[in-house]
Amino acid sequence: MGTGDVAMWLGMSTHLIILNDNSCFACLSSINCAMFCAPNSIFPTRSSQLDLLTGLRCGDLVAANSVLQTFGNTGGGEDAIDPSVSGLISQLVQLQQTQETIFGDSTNGNTRPAQPFPNSLLRPSQAVIASRRTVADLYDRTKTRSASGTSAEEPYLHHRAACLAMLGGAESVAEAPGLETSGLVKTVEDYLYFSLWHVIYLADGDPSVVGGAVGAGALGRGNGGGLRKVAEGVARLSVLVNQWGPSYFEQDDVAAAGSASDAVAYAARGGALGGRGDEHPASGGWAFALPLLASQQYASALAYLAEAGGGLGLLQATHLGVAMDAADLAIADFSLEEGSEEKVMSQRKLLPMLVASYSASLQGADAGAALKYLVLLSDKGKFTTEQYQSLLLETRQFQTLAGAIQPDGSRSAAALDACFSKKQVSTLLVDTAHRAMRVGRPADAAELLVLSGRFGALFELMNRELASYLNASTPEDIEKRK
Amino acid sequence: MIFDTFDFLYRRFWFNAASKFHAIHLAPGRTYVQTSLDDDGKLSLGNTFQLLMNLVVFFDRCRDQQWEGALVLMDNLQLFPRAESEMTVRMEAFRALDNCVTRVFHHVVLAAMEASCHLFMAVKQSGAVAGGSSEMVNHNQHDTVDQRLDELRTRARLLVTFARLLNLPSLGDADTYVRISQLEKNMM
Numbered sequence: 001m002g003t004g005d006v007a008m009w010l011g012m013s014t015h016l017i018i019l020n021d022n023s024c025f026a027c028l029s030s031i032n033c034a035m036f037c038a039p040n041s042i043f044p045t046r047s048s049q050l051d052l053l054t055g056l057r058c059g060d061l062v063a064a065n066s067v068l069q070t071f072g073n074t075g076g077g078e079d080a081i082d083p084s085v086s087g088l089i090s091q092l093v094q095l096q097q098t099q100e101t102i103f104g105d106s107t108n109g110n111t112r113p114a115q116p117f118p119n120s121l122l123r124p125s126q127a128v129i130a131s132r133r134t135v136a137d138l139y140d141r142t143k144t145r146s147a148s149g150t151s152a153e154e155p156y157l158h159h160r161a162a163c164l165a166m167l168g169g170a171e172s173v174a175e176a177p178g179l180e181t182s183g184l185v186k187t188v189e190d191y192l193y194f195s196l197w198h199v200i201y202l203a204d205g206d207p208s209v210v211g212g213a214v215g216a217g218a219l220g221r222g223n224g225g226g227l228r229k230v231a232e233g234v235a236r237l238s239v240l241v242n243q244w245g246p247s248y249f250e251q252d253d254v255a256a257a258g259s260a261s262d263a264v265a266y267a268a269r270g271g272a273l274g275g276r277g278d279e280h281p282a283s284g285g286w287a288f289a290l291p292l293l294a295s296q297q298y299a300s301a302l303a304y305l306a307e308a309g310g311g312l313g314l315l316q317a318t319h320l321g322v323a324m325d326a327a328d329l330a331i332a333d334f335s336l337e338e339g340s341e342e343k344v345m346s347q348r349k350l351l352p353m354l355v356a357s358y359s360a361s362l363q364g365a366d367a368g369a370a371l372k373y374l375v376l377l378s379d380k381g382k383f384t385t386e387q388y389q390s391l392l393l394e395t396r397q398f399q400t401l402a403g404a405i406q407p408d409g410s411r412s413a414a415a416l417d418a419c420f421s422k423k424q425v426s427t428l429l430v431d432t433a434h435r436a437m438r439v440g441r442p443a444d445a446a447e448l449l450v451l452s453g454r455f456g457a458l459f460e461l462m463n464r465e466l467a468s469y470l471n472a473s474t475p476e477d478i479e480k481r482k
Numbered sequence: 483m484i485f486d487t488f489d490f491l492y493r494r495f496w497f498n499a500a501s502k503f504h505a506i507h508l509a510p511g512r513t514y515v516q517t518s519l520d521d522d523g524k525l526s527l528g529n530t531f532q533l534l535m536n537l538v539v540f541f542d543r544c545r546d547q548q549w550e551g552a553l554v555l556m557d558n559l560q561l562f563p564r565a566e567s568e569m570t571v572r573m574e575a576f577r578a579l580d581n582c583v584t585r586v587f588h589h590v591v592l593a594a595m596e597a598s599c600h601l602f603m604a605v606k607q608s609g610a611v612a613g614g615s616s617e618m619v620n621h622n623q624h625d626t627v628d629q630r631l632d633e634l635r636t637r638a639r640l641l642v643t644f645a646r647l648l649n650l651p652s653l654g655d656a657d658t659y660v661r662i663s664q665l666e667k668n669m670m
Contacts, residue, residue: 405507409514446499450507455518459527462500466534467582469493471541471589 048081049159052089053184056166057193059101061092082138088131088167095120095128122203122230132201136168143178158182166194169201188249188287192237192294199233235336238295246288246304250281284316285309296334298324299347306354311361318358321351322376352377356387360394367397368415375419388416389432393444402429402451411451426452437461497538500531530580533559537583537590544593549601553637556594563640573647588658591645595638599665602634638666 048068055064068081068089096102102121124132142161162173162184173194174185185191281287285308292301306317324331332347333339339347355373363370370391377384392401402425403414416425429452436445442465449458507515519525536559543552556562563572576584609627645662 407512409507409512409518443495443499446503450503453518455507455515456522456524456527458503459519459524459531462496462503463527463530463534463580463582465492465496466500466531466538467586469489469496470534470537470586471593472489472493473545 047156047159049156049163052081052085052163053159053166056163056197057190059103061089061096061102065089065093082135084131084134084138085163085167088128088135091125091128091131092167095124121200122227124203132167132169134168135164136170139164139168139170143176158184166197169198172198174198188291192291195237196234196294199230199237202229202233203227231334231336234296234334238292238297238334241291241295241297242300246281246308249288249291250283250285250308251287280310280313281308285313289317298329298331299333299350302331302354303350306357314354314358314361318354318373321354325351349383352383356383359387359391363391363395367391367395367400370395371401371415371419385428385431388428389435392429392432392448393436393439393441396444398447398451402448405450409453411453426454430454430457433457433461493538497535500535504535526580530583533579533583540590541593544597547600549597549604552597553594553601556597561590562594562637563644564637566640569640569644569647572644576648587648588645591641592658592661595641595662595665598634598638598641599668602631602638602669605630605634635669638669642666 051067052064055061055067058064068086092102096104139161142157142164145157145161158179161176162179162182165171165173165176165179173179174191175195179185185194285305288308289301289305292298292304302317302321305320306314309316321331331351332344355377359370359373362373371388374384374387374391377387392398395401399414401415403412403417406412411422411425416428420428429448433445433448433452436442436448442461446458446461449455449461506512516525516528519528536555540552540555540559543549543555557564561572561575563569576587579587605627609624609631642662645659
């Protein structure tokens with residue numbers, strides 16, 4: 001599992017706030033986050049805790065810190081921000097630097113060359129770890145009070161507890177007992193975000209690692225123990241997502257879902273939420289595909305998307321898979337256990353099959369476009385070759401794909417020539433001709449052999465067929481000759 | 483070989499496809515096919531192709547009962563001996579034929595024999611009609627008929643000998659040799 005994977009999905013989950021959380025419409029940059037966390041926001045009263053939690057939910061510590069610095073602890077009293085929290089936030093701001101979020105890549109959205117960061121959320125410094133410990137102690141003292149619910153004196157107690165839980169890393173906001181009724185975890189994305197945020201903290205959450213840590217080398221960088229906890233956290237999340245299954249996530253009536261915690265509890269009791277029968281889900285498959293992606297079940301996500309989303313789902317799954325493959329992201333389901341060979345092979349075949357299926361969906365309308373997708377499978381060996389042959393034989397668009405023979409005997413350039421050399425095209429045409437003969441289509445075989453320029457093979461075919469039917473007669477002819 | 487109606491359609495399809503190929507790619511001035519075959523050392527395939535196309539025409543003429551035309555074509559193909567002195571060279575030529583031709587050769591022999599027999603009967607009948615039509619016997623016409631009948635008998639005899647030397651029954655249908663011999667006897 002790449003260390004960047006969890007961060008990537010947290011970053012993606014951040015952007016999903018746009019879709020599902022009306023409390024923060026455009027949390028894409030520190031500027032925007034600051035705007036909506038400003039005094040003129042949609043909330044009737046401001047709270048430092050609310051601002052801070054919003055910033056953490058956006059993954060934008062710079063914006064959150066900016067708001068706190070600009071407007072201070074305006075809530076005062078119980079709403080005041082503890083200095084240990086402010087200190088930790090300042091440290092996290094140093095990690096974020098000029099990135100859009102704390103999860104952003106070092107290129108800041110391809111605006112600068114990639115550069116290694118000495119520290120990150122997965123490799124926190126000693127100072128950050130110490131600050132987290134202090135904040136975790138604060139959380140322990142706060143969560144007991146939050147379990148009793150808010151009061152007029154502490155209207156944002158839950159927000160405070162949630163901030164402390166996130167910053168201290170003691171437990172996941174999504175599963176903290178004291179925050180079950182807080183309403184802070186409203187959507188699936190909220191649940192995923194808070195869960196994965198906590199997973200990142202597990203990189204140094206192992207007491208044996210923290211207690212004995214004397215240097216950064218023991219803190220997840222090369223320390224299998226620290227990252228092991230992260231891996232286990234992601235694996236646990238993936239198990240939960242798979243247990244709940246698509247019928248839980250594919251809800252058409254969002255209002256009926258209640259809070260995410262309610263829905264989880266409902267599902268845990270065996271409740272099944274109704275689907276839409278045989279129709280495609282309203283989400284197009286994304287409602288379940290996204291949690292799968294977030295929990296690094298990449299193969300399952302793409303497979304589900306292609307199956308549940310119909311033609312559009314296949315298009316999306318194919319393109320997403322191609323992009324992931326181009327980025328060297330293995331399209332497989334993350335698991336702590338070694339998968340069976342059958343499962344591994346099945347997952348390896350997924351992307352080629354998606355591309356081949358999508359290509360097949362295009363070939364009736366545009367054989368050339370279908371070919372361009374198959375070319376993406378250029379390093380997939382025999383399977384790819386078979387797909388090219390199928391494209392030729394099923395569309396019979398020989399001229400479009402392979403051109404025509406000119407008066408001088410050369411073959412005019414066509415779609416295949418844009419992707420392969422003349423010799424490669426000729427070999428492909430011959431192989432396809434042989435396949436045509438095997439499936440009982442000698443006429444197509446002859447046409448392909450002409451295009452291939454392999455006239456020897458063509459004559460062998462024609463001679464064989466002419467000889468086979470040389471003396472064929474109708475029954476009437478035979479009677480006449482008797 | 484057992485054929486059905488579809489086989490005849492396939493036959494027609496392949497003959498037409500081959501004719502079209504010949505017209506396009508083997509037209510005068512277009513040498514790329516020969517060049518390609520020559521480069522691969524497969525010029526003999528082109529010769530076989532030409533022979534098979536002619537044999538298709540031969541069988542078409544037999545089907546249309548154009549016996550004379552069928553035998554003229556067969557003479558031009560030089561597959562069978564016309565005299566004892568040609569027996570050896572025709573046998574060698576047979577052994578040099580492509581396998582796809584030798585496998586069906588017994589059908590060619592049988593068809594040629596049938597054509598000879600049909601032509602023999604036709605000539606014989608035309609000679610009998612001419613001989614009885616007038617008190618003034620045209621000796622020249624009679625000699626011509628007899629000469630023609632002798633030529634056909636000789637052709638048939640040589641064909642039977644040729645078939646035996648080729649061990650024709652082992653090539654395919656054993657009944658073919660019996661049939662050829664019977665046809666020869668009908669011409670005695």
